[in-house]
Amino acid sequence: MPFVIAAVVILVILICCIKIVPQATEYVIEFLGKYQQTWGAGIHLKVPFLQVIAKRVTLKEQVLDSPPQPVITKDNVTMQIDTVIYYAIYDAKLYAYGAVNPISALANLAATTLRNLVGELELDDTLTSRDTINGKMTAILDEATDKWGIKVHRVELKNIIPPSEIQSAMEKQMKAERDRRETLLEAEGHKAAVITRAEGDKQAMILAAEGERDARIARAEGEARAIYLAKKAEADGLIALKEAGADEAILELKKYDALVAMSNGRASKIIIPTDAVSMTKANVLFSETTGLGDVTKPAPEDPVVPKQDPCCDE
Secondary structure, three states: OOHHHHHHHHHHHHHHHEEEEEEEEEEEEEEOEEEEEEEEEEEEEEEOOOOEEEEEEEHHOOOEEEOOEEEEEEOOOOEEEEEEEEEEOOOOHHHHHHHOOOOHHHHHHHHHHHHHHHHHOHHHHHOOOOOOOOOOOOEEEEEOOHHHHHEEEEEEEEEEOHHHHHHHHHHHHHHHHHHHHHHHHHHHHHHHHHHHHHHHHHHHHHHHHHHHHHHHHHHHHHHHHHHHHHHHHHHHHHHHHHHHOOOOOHHHHHHHHHHHHHOOOOOOOOOOOOOHHHHHHHHHHHHHHHHOEEEEEOOOOOOOHHHHHHHHHH
């Protein structure tokens, strides 16, 4: 019976000495109070009563969110700034024996570094130099925490809160800047509209002038074509008369028609050729001799008044 109890106790001790280290975790092992080794992920057997797990360290990236702290700028403006630090432990031994409380040391170091960096900048530079401050803090903290087994990956300024009066002044400045930009945009828009309207009017005038020019050219060409066709018709008519063997009388009548057409509704002087005058005289002489064509009525004769007889009338 004692043997069985001893065996059970030994088995329990052996089971308790079997240690399984999770992934992304390291155990710092001490042997009789002195650092012996670091266990990585996997199964390990611990010597009972002689080996002790001094520190369990996770290798995952962690976040340290620092509370807002007062920071004075170069132009003596006190602001509240809080930071976020992304870090990871890469050496469990240095992390276990490098500092009593490495995370607290990292937070304090970040606060002092931030005060030093912002103290060299004025208010406007601080508000516009986040990336510069982040880069410098990351480099400084990463170098300072190497002996603690900590790797600082990134530092970010989360909030920069200036005093209330500074915020009010900044809001007024921003409003004035927005009003100025709005005025400039309206002026530029009005200028562009005026230029566009003037260019449109210019183009419209050019097009109207071109249209009027084309219309005049078309009208002139039409009139020229009409005159050409009229003259051609007259020429064709004369050629046809000539080919038909028209006598002198018909030609003279054509001349009269032309004269009538020329003097129709116009106060014009017409010079009649000599042959036309001779023919006209001959026609007048013929009409007076024969009486043909005389449409003038003869004047009425005076009535004969009878003479009174003084003897009979009494």
